[in-house]
Amino acid sequence: MKRSSYIVLGVVSAIFVLSWVMKSMSLSEVDDSIMQGFLLTVSAFLTLSIFSFLYKDNPFYKFAEHLFVGVSAAFWMCQGFWSTLVGNLIPRVSESLSGFFMVPYQPGSFNFHYWIPVILGLLLLMRLAPKGGWLSRWPLAFIVGTTAGLNFIKYLRSDFIDQVSSTFVPLLGDETNKWTGVGDFFSNLSLSADSQFVALLANWVIFVGVFSGLVYFFFSKEHKGVFGVGSRVGIWILMITFGASFGYTVMGRISLLVGRLTFLFRDWLGLIS
Amino acid sequence: MRRFVPLAITFIVGTVLILSVFIPPAQDLNRTFTLYFDIIAVFAFFLGGGNLLRVHINKLRMKKRDWQFSIVTLSGFLIMLAAGLFKIGNPGDIATAVDAEGSMFQTVFNYVLNPLQSTMYSLLAFFVASASYRAFRAKNREATLLLIAAFIILLGRTPFGLMLTGWIPESFSILQVPNLAMWIMNSPNLAGQRAIIIGIGLGVISMSLRLILGVERSYLGDDNA
Amino acid sequence: MPNLGVIISLSVIFGGLAWLAYRSIKGYEIDRRVIFVFIGIAVSAPLLFPITFEEKATPIVERLFNRIDELPAGSRVLISFDFDPAMAPEVQPMANAISRHCLHKGHKVIFMSLWGTGQSLMTAALANDILPGFPEKKDGRDFVNIGYKAGNEGVLNIIVSDFRKMFPTDVNGVPLDSTEVFDGIESCKDLDLIVALGGGRPGPKEWVLFVGDPGNVPIGVGVAAVVAPQLYPYYPQQIIGILGGIKGAAEYESELIKRHERFADMPTPGLRMMGPQTLAHMVIMFFIIIGNVVFFMTGRKKVI
Structure with a gap:
């Protein structure tokens, strides 16, 4: 390690x-204030370690990233073990284990078949073994078959x-905006958000938009002539869709940042209530 | 044997699950197979954990680049695993939820996993902003449409949109940005998303059939595996 | 009247943006970290010097609100926390507001999760945010937490026809048969409403596909903004209402405060987040404008 690294480490510590x-x-005033202080500091340290990536990749970021991977993997294993293996499997296959884990035993004359997923699950773990990895295809086939079915x-x-x-959808009037003739339609023509014209325009856009969008995705025919026009309209609709998605994505990402900064300012620094 | 058994399993399970929709007595079999699936899913978590151990132990043993950080991964993994499997610090008995408030498992979740994961994703706010500045250009008609739609949504989803266009009279109220944003979401966005959903739906349906009938076999890998 | 802190923050941000525009038009290279600083300030300033806005529920949010409001007391509502910490800043405010609303209306609430992380977030939210406001509510009688099960849509495929096969007990090992909430509930088909909160897979879409449509159960959703546009095709036939991102949460919170006196002083994280959200949106729109102005001024060639 360079001298500057020791200095940075010292300052951070x-x-x-x-x-x-x-x-x-x-x-x-809180019980266990020393522990709470430590935990909040750890949270803040990890938050800032991740943010430090914005400057450039560095050992603090790598530390946080590696910790995340390890803790996350164990988290899912434990949740899966307690919720599904202990909660759903053990009560069906073993009375003594059910007693040990204090889950209500569910006796049944044909419950022995619940060993099948256990065997398949163990075969899945064969993937980690140097030989016999091909056996893991059986549970994989079961997973694929279930998902497909x-x-x-x-x-x-x-x-x-x-x-x-x-x-x-109705293209000439619907339940809320009954069609009463061309004359009425034009005499009441308005660009108000709840007008008949706007509602009908929306229905036309939906009807035409879905079909032209599908035309755009149809690659077995060359996009020329009428088909080409449909495809062109389709891509415009899709572009508006992606624009809307982009707007929402920005919104979502900003919210996450607000969440983290709220933690830093409120829970850690106590700057806001 | 290496190919026939998995293909047969996929065919039988897939067919039973489809037929059970039409044959009510087979619905119990449907639920049982699905429960098998849920139990196997837990073993998949174990496989993930085992693989993580293998990769990082190898990295440590071979002293590969950044091997020191593998110690962090392994320590985090083992500490969380112990906390969860042995329910360390759990306020109740063995039947109490693994993540009961006060348990070590829940404490590590609240103060380590939670900040790590949420901060990791919040970084994207910065990158989205940078991309908006550097890459979001009205280069052609399509890109312009995308940009205008994004602009209206960004403006329409904040109170600023109404402040800016609230003066527009009622008879033209669709031109008020929040109303326009709502209209875009309910109409062109809906149409575009529906076209995508139908396309993906057809893809899923045909891929499911290919898998069940054994036409698609890529998930089996090659025979040398 | 905005306070001094707000005025100073806005001056710094928009002064900075003017400087950025000038530099960009002059053709100077702008480091990405400068952009990062702008976003950081745009989000931090309204947090430190709060700017709050009025919100009004849009029809898509109001429809879900009204459904929960109009259900008779004692209705069975399932709320599924299918999210992780990465979605929590957006979805947790919705989860809290909807849970409070249901408990206040006297509905019997079933809490569950298709995500392991969702269960941990749910445990924390119930203990710290939701239940302290309802000391009269009793576990098993007014609500029950059945927790998480592995298997994604596999879980849904079972509970749509048989709850107890997948969830024989609640999260603390109490058999469902001994809880009052589950009296007369065999499957999801016996529920009056399901509210799916999430944004990933499995999430609201899977609830529609595996439970809502086959079981003919009304489903309302609260989702992370990224996913919200993808769910519009299911509205209103397959989904009764959508809360999209923090704006959806803010709208729901404002409706709750307006219509129910009990919640006048409740925490409103969604509404509070709209200040930073608004300013950050504006900054990003300025970035887009500046980028495009430079693009057109340089004959559509310049890449910053």
Whole structure:
């Protein structure tokens, strides 16, 4: 390590200790204030370590990043173990283990078949073994088969049939804006947000937009002539869609930053209430 | 054997799950297979953890670049694992939730995992801003449309949009930015997203069929694995 | 009347942007870290010197609010916390507001999660933010926390027809049969409303595909802004209302305060976040304008 690295490490350590002491003092009315002060300081240190990446990649960022990977993997393992293995498997396969884990035993004459996912699960772990990795294809095949079987029906119903059916919207008046003739339509023509014209325009855009969007995604025919016009309209609709998504993405990312800065200013520094 | 068994498993499970929708007595089999799936999913978490251990222990042993940080990963992993599996500091008995308030597991989640993950994603706010400045250009008609839509949404989703265009009379109120933003979301955005959803839906349906019928086999890898 | 801190912050930000515009037009290279500093200040200033705005619920938010408001007391509502810390700043305010609303209306609330991280966030939120406001509510009688199960949409595929097969007990090992909330509930089909909060997979979309549509159960969603536009095609046929991002949360909070006196003094993180949100949006719009002005001034060639 370079001399400058030692200096940076020393300064950061000093700030850490100072923050811990000050935070503990400010939380003196709370039980376990020293521990709370330490935990809040650790949180702030990790937050700032990640933010330090904005300047450039550095050991503090790498530390935080590596810690995240390790803690995260163990977190999911523990949640999975307690919630599903202890919560759903053990009550079906072992009375004594159910007693040990204090979960209500669910006896059943054919419960022995619940060992099948255990065997498949263990075969999945064969992927880590130097030999016999091919056995992990069996549980993988089960996962793929289940996902395919479940998704086939659900996507067909909700994302295809229902979506296509919702696209057939009234193009001349609907329940709230009844069509009463061309004369009425033009005499009441208005650009008010809840006017008939705006509502109908929205329905036209939906109807034309969905079909032209699908035309754009259809690559088995050259995009020329009428088909080309449809495809062109399709890409315009998609561009507006992506623009809207970009706007929302910006909004989402800013919210996350607000969340973190709120933590730093309120919980750590106590600058805001 | 190496290919036939997995293909048969996929076919049987996939077919049963599809048929169970049409044959009510088979619905119990549907639920049982799905429960198997949920249990195997936990073993997938174990596989992830095991793989992480293997990679980082190898990195340590071979003294690869940045091997020191592998100690951090392994320590974090083992501490969290111990805290969770042994329910260290859990206020209740063994049946109490692993993440009960006050447990070491929940404390590490609140003060380590939570700030790490949320800050990691909040970095994107800075990169989005930088991209807006450097790359978001009205280079052609399509890009201009994208830009205008984004602009209206950005403005319309804040109170500033109404402040700026609130003076527009009621008979033209669709031109008020918040109303225009709402209209874009409910109309062109809906149309575009629906076209994408239908496209993806068709893709999922055809891919599911290919997998169940054994036409698509890439998930099996090669025979040397 | 804005205070001095607000005026100084705005002057710094917009003065800085003017300087940035000048430098860019003159053709100077702008370091990315300068942009980062602007965003940092734009978000920090309204946090330190709060700027608050009035919010009014849009129809898409109001529809979900009204549904929860109009359900008779004792209705069974399931709230699913399907998010992680990366989405929490946006989704947690919605989760808190909707949970409070349901408990206040006397609904029997089932809390669950399809994400392991969601369960931990839910535990913390229930203990620190939601339940302290309802000391009269009893676990098992008025609400129940059934926690997380692994398996993503596999979990949904089971509970749409059989709750107890997937969740034999609540999060603390108490059998569901011994809880009052689950009296008469066999599956999701017996619920009056499901509110799915999230933004990833599994999340609101999976709730619609695997529970809402096949089980014919009304579903309302609260999602991270990134995902919100993708859910509009499901509204209003398959989803009864959408809270999109922090703006959706702010709208819901404002409606809750307006319509229910009890919540007049409740914490409103969503509404508070709209100040920084607004200023940051404006700064980003300025970035886009400056970038494009430079682009057109340099004959559409210049890449900053």
